[in-house]
Amino acid sequence: MKASDVSGKKTVLIMIGVMLSVFLSALDNTIAGTAMPRIISDLKGIELYAWPFTIYMLCSTISIPIFGRMADLYGHKLTYFSGIAIFLAGSVLCGFSSNMPQLIVFRGIQGVGGGTLIANSFIIVGSLFPPAERAKYMGFVAAVIGLASIIGPMLGGVITDGLSWHWVFFINIPVGLGALSFILFALPGGEARSVKRKIDLPGAVTFVIALVPALLAFTWAGRIYAWSSPHIVGMFAFSAVMFIIFGLIERKTVEPLIPLSLFKNPIFNLCIVDVFFVSCLMFGAVMLVPLFVQNVLGANATTSGAMIMPMTVSLVIGGAITGVLIAKTGRYKIFGLAAMLIIVAGAFMLQQIDEQSSSSRIILTLTILGAGIGITMPVFDLASQNAFPQSQLGLVTSMIQFSRNIGGTIGSAILGSIMLSHMNAGIARLSETNLSPVMKGLVENSQFAVETQLLNRAGVGLSDVHQLLGQLKTIQANSIHQAFLVSFWVGVVGLAAILFLKEIPLRKTNEKMEVHSRS
Template identity: 40%
Template sequence: MAQEVSTPPTSPAPGEGLPHRSVLVAIGALLLGMLLAALDQTIVSTALPTIVSELGGMEHLSWVVTAYLLASTAATPLWGKLGDQYGRKKLFQAAIVLFLIGSALCGIAQDMPQLIAFRAVQGLGGGGLMVLSMAIVGDIVPPRERGRYQGLFGAVFGATSILGPLLGGLFTQHLSWRWVFYINLPVGVVALFVIAAVLHIPVRATRHTIDYLGTFLIASVATCLVLVASLGGTTWEWGSWQIIGLAVLGAVLLVWFLRVERRAAEPVLPLKLFRIRTFTLVSVISFVVGFAMFGAMTYLPTFLQVVRGVSPTMSGVHMLPMVLGMLLTSTASGQIVSRTGRWKVFPVAGTAITALGLVLLHRMKESSSDAEMSVYFFVFGAGLGLVMQVLVLVVQNAVAYEDLGVATSGATFFRSIGASFGVAIFGTVFTSRLTSKLEAALAGQEVPPGASADRIAADPRAITDLPPALRPDVLHAYATSITDVFLYAAPVVLVAFLLAWVLKEDRLRGSVTAPDTSQTLASNPVERSSYEECARALSVLGSREGRKAVYERITERAGLDLLPAASWLLLRVRRHGAVEPARLADTTPVPIRAVTEAARQLEERRLVRRVGLQLVLTDEGVTVATRLAHAREESLAELLGDWWGPQRPTDLVQLVEQLTAELCGSSRERPRTAEPRRNHVAHTR
């Protein structure tokens, strides 16, 4: 018979000792922080045509988006590890302050170079908001509840994807494009004060060797290459010494980065991951998905506002079918894969449909109807959504446990870099074609003084100064310059389609579940440890607890002849030491009749006895409950597949044990009068 032992005191578990109301308020503040960072990835797009008209610099339009993406991507791993070392609360507050400073500066920018520089400052803060808000959830919420709360963050991303273009259009049309940035200030101040007042995080410092040099070098390489892509052929000729110098500098920095990463104790991007064929292929496909997604989202508002003449607000409405297509297929594909274990069809179909969507976008004309464009937008978004969820699943399934966290963020990292390249290259092609087509449209025509091709390209509002007879040709030049870009992007996506066929469809581990939307719609990687990623996945599976089939399975596994509800009740008595059946029925979704029948069976089998209104375990009940708990633990461990090998990491063992304990009952079920016997645990490990 197992003996009762007392466990030594340990540091408080996540969420232990925190009032439920305080947790909810803190989660609300974290959601506000996440909302700020997520919104600024999409809210700017519909304001860009107006920004360019006021500040000039159409050739630099792409950098308003690219500067934010590059800065937030580079900052993400630093924020994550600094938070581990110095405490996430102070770092999160610092990220909010930095983000707000960047927002205020963007709002007062007087020219395009200033705006681009201030967007980079904003991106540095945004990277911290993304990674730290997700990590703090792990500090204040038990693993069992983590899946539910992280689902809220996914919902925020889904909402901002829709609200961003709409709000950007509303502010631009009815206030000023500067309010796209000013709106962050009141929201950020509220989040700052709430975090200061209610967020109390237990100190769990984790020492890391931060790869500062590697982070700087990878950001520098990306910046050099994006500069080549965006400035080549427009600002400078492709053969100019500036472009050649940038390309050579990027190559030198890349070689230096590879040397540094081989020696780094904790590399920002472990090179050993590229020995895994699946990771390498997924990285390339992720790059292409980001390339197509953000490139199109940046230039579609220009088509709608300049060519179709719709308001900034309505341009956001027109883009809703694309976002809805992404959300629908992303959610559906993730759920189907998690249930069936088959995934290869989705990246293949997704890249094919995305390429088809780009071809359809190329077909848009000045005369295209709203219904026709909505169909094109939906097809394009649906294709992207089919790919995004699945790529994260595939990477998680392909790597060892110790690389789970960095591989997960690595897949998003390459999509973020791809987004930067997509915006830059789309911008380069658009700008170079626009100027030449405008010159052809105006050649030999009588135009008002100052209405040159360069001025019209820099400020779309100049089109209204043209004679009515000239406007159709100028609008056609704008339309074809934008839609040609989509055609040129289609072959790039077809490369990803071919690579998707080469992916090997390995069997999914049971713990690989559909990630939350923040991992698939976010442009910058949210760095998580392997422990945190496993906790999220197992919590999603554990949140299905309470289903009859689960307790039938563990009862059979333990070799017992009990009602599923009786096994459920016995584990809760073991968890709390004493349980009042009527109170249990009030605090759980199990009907009172099922609880009563379960209690009667346990009493008849002499596994529990009554002490007043409460049930407590008998000696035989302790033994049976321990067998059930181990069956529950083994069923969780099975989900981990080969990660649960003979050399399984200690933190993974602790996670399974903690989840097993939590899934046997929650704190809300504790008896009113008797103290729960927390240490009434039989250890056989």
């Protein structure tokens, strides 16, 4: 499919449908963030705090390469329709969840649909426009993803405070139906290939079996089990073995799910690495900043979401402007380097916030961080696509999106694990002090972090309540600081990696080319 194959009006409608679709998928990565304290208050289970984020990202990540391949076989239109249908069904089920395990399962269903949408969006844009022209459209779509990812917390806070957390999920219905109407009308059908091709089912199954234990290990390490425990070491070992088996399967398969030849391209490898690190930083901030603002600074869900809004603005502007500049200059490395420098500066400021930090300081920090993240979005997608022939567009695009998702998944899991590990250690130290039995029982109650009102219902003195609240807030502030400190060093590694990114001229057509970027 090329822009010349459809009318100008339908091209516009396709782009609107694409942007609504990625908005729908990206929105649910973050919209539940500011609602989670209220959700946990209703459904209980702070020990499962990271799982609604983690399971969504895991399922969407797994579905990207699988449904990306299915789109090649059965057409983008049918795959898009399936993705939206699955996503909307998951949204309804999430809204009716009555406990945390139900919510986690239904978020997984949402993730499958969301990943299906993301897998096809950038592929369609790449099919419509050549690399030299594609950058500005990539910038617009990336800006929409950034907008949805960052506006999610504020929207989630407004909905949670104004209606209830259930509507955080029900709000997906009108957006999904809007996307569906544009796609059904404008996107050409009949894209399935005339030659029968098989999905790499053994590879897909092995890939899922390899990935899930690794994610579980990252999520549980430092929280439920020690990093050196047999459970964690065993899961990592099992995952490593399964990835080796997956590699052997892919080497022998005629049409592998993930061809290993991709990793012979240095541009592709560096894009994968930096997309992973940037995603770790972004989703870590989106998950932990609302928690910090609500539980440490004492703000409500709406306020915590509003404080992230400037990050939305800077991210959207950064992505959109960068796409236009790349299209005009034909250069992309300089923008990637500038973006990583800005991200490192923002991450450094983020790890310095504490209980005394003002709202304006947090907003400035997030604005700087958002600008850097926005600039990266069109850079790495375009650089990787430009390094391969058009015939591999879908495969390369899916892998970049896969790396972006897995970065968010693992980043959220590790940063959440670091926070909870330090928080539990702080609670343990506090419970060993000379507290009354009632106060000690409250400290050891894992719900205290999101239900500090328990202290007021415990029948203890007001001064004791305020003193203990202050100690608990300090513990949580220090715990989140440790997670932000790790985020900073992740950014430093990403900055070092981009120095080695090779720049090649952007193609002005979608004709076949030799992959001359390999080394």
